[in-house]
Amino acid sequence: MKKKLKLGVFGFGCVGQGLYHVLEETQGIKAEIKKFCVKNKNKKRILDDSLFTYDKNEILNDSEIDVVVELIDDADAAFEIVKQALKNGKAVVTANKKMLAEHLEEIFELQQKYNKPVLYEGSVCGAIPIIRNLEEYYDNDLISSIEGIFNGSTNFILTKVFEERKNYTEALQQAQELGFAESDPSLDVKGFDAKYKLVIAIAHTFGVFVKPEEVINLGIDKITDADLKYARENGLGIKLVVRAFKSNGNVYGLVAPQFIESTSLLASVRNEYNAVIVQGAFSEKQLFVGKGAGSYPTGSAVLSDVSALTYEYQYEYKKRAQGSKLTFSNDASIEVLVSFAQKSQINIADFEEFKGGYQGKGNQYMHGLVKLEKLREWSFMDGISIILTPEFNFVRSKQVEQRVLVN
Numbered sequence: 001m002k003k004k005l006k007l008g009v010f011g012f013g014c015v016g017q018g019l020y021h022v023l024e025e026t027q028g029i030k031a032e033i034k035k036f037c038v039k040n041k042n043k044k045r046i047l048d049d050s051l052f053t054y055d056k057n058e059i060l061n062d063s064e065i066d067v068v069v070e071l072i073d074d075a076d077a078a079f080e081i082v083k084q085a086l087k088n089g090k091a092v093v094t095a096n097k098k099m100l101a102e103h104l105e106e107i108f109e110l111q112q113k114y115n116k117p118v119l120y121e122g123s124v125c126g127a128i129p130i131i132r133n134l135e136e137y138y139d140n141d142l143i144s145s146i147e148g149i150f151n152g153s154t155n156f157i158l159t160k161v162f163e164e165r166k167n168y169t170e171a172l173q174q175a176q177e178l179g180f181a182e183s184d185p186s187l188d189v190k191g192f193d194a195k196y197k198l199v200i201a202i203a204h205t206f207g208v209f210v211k212p213e214e215v216i217n218l219g220i221d222k223i224t225d226a227d228l229k230y231a232r233e234n235g236l237g238i239k240l241v242v243r244a245f246k247s248n249g250n251v252y253g254l255v256a257p258q259f260i261e262s263t264s265l266l267a268s269v270r271n272e273y274n275a276v277i278v279q280g281a282f283s284e285k286q287l288f289v290g291k292g293a294g295s296y297p298t299g300s301a302v303l304s305d306v307s308a309l310t311y312e313y314q315y316e317y318k319k320r321a322q323g324s325k326l327t328f329s330n331d332a333s334i335e336v337l338v339s340f341a342q343k344s345q346i347n348i349a350d351f352e353e354f355k356g357g358y359q360g361k362g363n364q365y366m367h368g369l370v371k372l373e374k375l376r377e378w379s380f381m382d383g384i385s386i387i388l389t390p391e392f393n394f395v396r397s398k399q400v401e402q403r404v405l406v407n
């Protein structure tokens, strides 16, 4: 028997309003919003004032509220809300990927301690139902890799830059206006947002809790006009690709821009759409595509979590429960094309295997295998653009192992 749930919602921004509207349109769901908790008292809102409070305890201490839906921007404040909600015996739905990625193991433990679920389908790839699929459909240890496009804003920007020849700043501004970008858009363009989502996906794919700072993220912010020209001349696109895979007892993962061939499954994923490719030992590849950002797509994912709570669904972290012994590692090298202004600090000795290079129009290019830790070092330096080659050549601890994950 489905139960009618009362919701207390934190935040009435892009996703909060999306949730409100999709819930209004859904006849079948047994849930209603009792209160929104918001920060700004002076903002004009489309709903009656009586639906809003400015005091978080009005929701957290309301014994009638079964579910706290956390949709605010501030990851630290969000974590405090989630902890208190669980402690007060409430289930939680959140879409806060930064908060989840930073505290996932703790949130896993808090769920056991208070015996209340935290669901977060909306935190990874918007409307693509990936977390519950990883938990339920892929409830075994046969997944070999998960990869794809996990950030809508950067995919939108790259689409506009490639297809409409818009400049980067203009395209970013449009992504902000459409509500795709984070309040701090550097989280999108520097690959942090995609990394947070990858960290969450790794827990449900491989049963490993990894800290975000362990995962290397390269963004699209350093891509140069010369890189775009190179891509166009060679019939390639560029996408911000997220990837994690297992190999020899380890899980490797990173976020980086990559040259993409027109035959790649990711090539036709445009604008704010996201994609997830799951590869299994026997099932081979499955591709999921859907809107990764925006009010209604994310609101729909949040609604689906609320609906799941009406039948008391909770994540079981199945791969972990099955005794996954995998550990996260960055001890590997990867093939990249690096471009930088002349006289920069990069030289041939930085490469594990140097494959070639040239100079032209004030830029230097070098191509070869580089250790992941070296890429991390370069990612903090200005004026260095790093793009993975289309083949995704990966070498683990000196043993050559060629993997073609994107094709």
Ligand code: HSE
Pocket (backbone or CB within 6 Å): 123, 125, 126, 150, 151, 152, 153, 154, 180, 181, 182, 188, 193, 292, 293, 294
């Ligand atoms: N800024 C995020 C993106 C929003 O562009 O994908 C959805 O998580």
